[in-house]
Amino acid sequence: MDLMDIAFPNLGIYLRNFPKSFHIFGFEIAFYGVIIGLGVLAGILMAAKWAKATGQDPDVYWDFSIYAVIFSIIGARIYYVVFEWEHYKDDLLSILNLRQGGLAIYGGVIAAFITLFIYARIKKQNALRMADTGVLGLILGQAVGRWGNFTNREVFGGYTDNLLAMRLPIDAVRPGDISPDLAAHIEEGVNYIQVHPTFLYASLWNLGVLLLLLLYYKHKKFEGEVALFYLGGYGLGRAWIEGIRTDQLFIPGTQVPVSQVLAVMLFVGSLAADISIRFYLKKKKNK
Numbered sequence: 001m002d003l004m005d006i007a008f009p010n011l012g013i014y015l016r017n018f019p020k021s022f023h024i025f026g027f028e029i030a031f032y033g034v035i036i037g038l039g040v041l042a043g044i045l046m047a048a049k050w051a052k053a054t055g056q057d058p059d060v061y062w063d064f065s066i067y068a069v070i071f072s073i074i075g076a077r078i079y080y081v082v083f084e085w086e087h088y089k090d091d092l093l094s095i096l097n098l099r100q101g102g103l104a105i106y107g108g109v110i111a112a113f114i115t116l117f118i119y120a121r122i123k124k125q126n127a128l129r130m131a132d133t134g135v136l137g138l139i140l141g142q143a144v145g146r147w148g149n150f151t152n153r154e155v156f157g158g159y160t161d162n163l164l165a166m167r168l169p170i171d172a173v174r175p176g177d178i179s180p181d182l183a184a185h186i187e188e189g190v191n192y193i194q195v196h197p198t199f200l201y202a203s204l205w206n207l208g209v210l211l212l213l214l215l216y217y218k219h220k221k222f223e224g225e226v227a228l229f230y231l232g233g234y235g236l237g238r239a240w241i242e243g244i245r246t247d248q249l250f251i252p253g254t255q256v257p258v259s260q261v262l263a264v265m266l267f268v269g270s271l272a273a274d275i276s277i278r279f280y281l282k283k284k285k286n287k
Contacts, residue, residue, distance in 0.1 A: 007167040035148035043141030072108040079107020083249035128224035135230035143206035149199040157196025157244035159185040166197040179246040205237035235266030
């Protein structure tokens with residue numbers, strides 16, 4: 001394979017000379033940033049459209065999105081840098097370089113929820129109702145944004161020969177992303193790796209969660225339940241996908257993937273919270 005090629009051999013798809021960036025008026029623009037931007041825009045449009053459809057003011061979500069985007073990017077970067085500190089400690093300025101990726105979704109999600117509750121308190125909005133609507137845009141933005149990982153040749157899993165198996169040139173990926181198991185499957189004379197396209201798994205999973213949330217929204221039992229379902233659905237998928245990835249972020253001093261631990265906690269916690277609140281509401285109703 002040539003350096004910029006990407007292939008899905010079992011699907012018969014071969015992308016020749018697929019670039020990471022393009023130039024406009026002499027400026028290099030990374031596809032990663034463009035796709036993240038499209039994901040953000042798609043998410044805002046989704047939340048605003050759903051707000052209007054459910055009798056809310058869409059302008060509130062456009063206003064909130066300004067703060068959410070800024071603090072989510074900061075949160076996503078901080079989260080990534082904290083767990084990759086060894087890579088950045090000797091070159092602090094590289095922390096500001098987002099062109100090569102390095103945004104951890106968990107950090108962005110945490111920052112988004114914190115921002116939402118602060119915003120709702122200041123603007124005297126119903127935070128739980130905003131959360132129910134906002135997560136629809138959030139999960140759509142995540143589904144779109146994962147394709148930025150595709151253009152960056154990152155966020156892939158170990159070796160596989162399944163239908164969706166993806167091939168990437170060895171020189172096009174970060175050496176640290178090639179796990180020992182993956183390296184063991186590299187045949188002599190071959191200049192590519194064949195991997196799980198976990199970015200694709202995540203994108204498809206997120207779209208599935210979005211569909212379920214849209215179908216359930218009008219049947220929710222209490223404000224905030226859709227947000228809980230988002231956390232549980234996203235956590236369940238992330239717990240599975242994180243176990244496949246080769247670029248895991250570990251809890252310092254351990255070999256425990258922090259994102260997988262958080263994913264399990266999200267799923268269990270949201271499920272327990274939903275059951276508890278339903279039980280409380282039912283008990284209160286029967287009094």
